[in-house]
Amino acid sequence: MHMADALLAPAVAATMYAASAVTVGTCVKSLKKEENMEKLPTMAVASALVFAGQMINYTIPGTGSSGHLCGGMMLSALLGPQAGFLSMVVILTIQCLFFADGGLMALGANCWNMAFYGCFVGYYLLWRPIMRSSLFAKLGSKAAGRVKIMLASVLGCVLTLQLGAFSVVLETAASGITELPFGVFVGIMQPIHLAIGLVEGLITSAVLLFVYEARPELLMDMNAQNASGGRFSLKATIVILAVVTALVGGALSLGASGNPDGLEWSLFGNAESGYSENMGLDEEHYGIASGAADAAAAIQEKTAFLPDYAFADSDSAVGTSVSGLIGSGIVAGVAVLVCMAGGFFRKKKVAAKA
């Protein structure tokens, strides 16, 4: 779900940076208040582990494919939402800088889409209420714990991935980058991530279950049930789940109703890379400002010099003209010359050293 720079308009990227920065600030403040510096090495080791763990392929039984671990949910279950969010931000930064996974300008948006929902929404809306609830108490405390971990991980991963995927659509839509209608885009993004979320949830729950069996004290809110006396009843949990379902369902149906023709997607779509194949909004229908484009077009019209190669009637046609093409060729030539000059000087330097 890593977004590239080219998919975002600077204004959208800046807004997402601001949102993520405020969240980082809040997290740092709350962690400092708890004087949690001793958490720092643990956070670093856990993030490094999640980073490496995401490269492990888990075979999905019955299919030929494999799945990966969901980092946000796992880190917030181990470290808490604030520390988990900071760890995810660091993972995303390293992925962006060293592995070109997601752009530098899109980092704010990626942190929001992949870390915020997983750590905060997943934790506060699902993990904590479920862990603290007296759900499945009849099964005995150990078995109830297992079922709750499983439920919280799977629901958490599904919900956070749905929200993240929907944010990707909204951000791309607000940037007005490509031509694909909003509805088609949502209609393809959400179901793909529903499947991914289910698999990731199962893998994450398997790892968390192992930790629960061996060292339950490492997991957040594991012993909170006794302390809080089962503050969240079954009823409250069901209400929360219903709200979540309504939210996710609403997002999905929004996509479905605005999606008259999903076939177009299937012509060009790719299940693995999903969203990155086709995205965007129709500029005309979603009102992306084109004042600057119009002005540029007006200037261009005045400076057009070859009537045979005239622009067709298009209110946003700018930039591409014969002179532009020829000029681009010249720029390419200059670039090649720079490369040749660089090579020449380096060879000279090596020769001088020898």
Next chain:
Amino acid sequence: MDQLSQAQSELREMDALAGMDSPVHRLHPLCKLLVTVGYIVTVVSFSKYDFSGLVVMVLYPVLLFQTAGIPVRLCFYKLRIVLPLVCAVGLANPFLDRIPLLRLGGLTITGGMVSMVTLMLKGCFSLMASFLLIATTSIDSLCAALRKLHVPEMLVTLLLLTYRYIGVMLEQVAVMTQAYKLRAPGQKGIHISAWGSFLGQLLLRSMDRAEELYNSMRLQGFRGDFFYADVPACTGADVGYVLACAAAFVCARAVNLPALLGSLVVR
């Protein structure tokens, strides 16, 4: 080579590149960071039909690659997985936007074709700029620059520590995966029966190790403050570099230089 060893070698490679010496490597990390962000913002801000205006932006990465002495092929090799995805983003455009923009003889160039190429170029340029930043700046210098920008110390320290541990973790996971593969020949990934225990065991060991690590850091005097690379103050050359780049980006954004150049030739 599997994904894990690939990641390990890529990290080593980037460290080696950042350790080279060139005028670009010697620039102040904060200046490089600012210029890179400025470049990406400029590139992305071009209109989706402004192909010719965007082309001039290729000169920045080309000049930097040459001055820093970093082979361009390394960048493209590293980006081989990401670039096709970025390029694929705009593939639907020619089918959806069929407004003709230009007729060259018998060939009609539509808005979708132009916006597709522009989107691909934007993706490539942004990736190249990020690659150049990290290939010419060590992680320690970058962290020092982030501190200068008042990014919270906790986050920067976490970034630095995580980066150090990633090498260790990748190695451990690679060894474990190798061992698992040897015991389960012909199996594609980790079997469902080992989903939990495979990473879980490493997690438990690592959590213990983190505790020991914290204790040893405390014994060595760690009180929550971390000392970063000693970055010298900005020199006149650094400031000049930032100003020159800023002026060049503004100029490239405001004036369609390739079109001007072309008009000189065509007229």
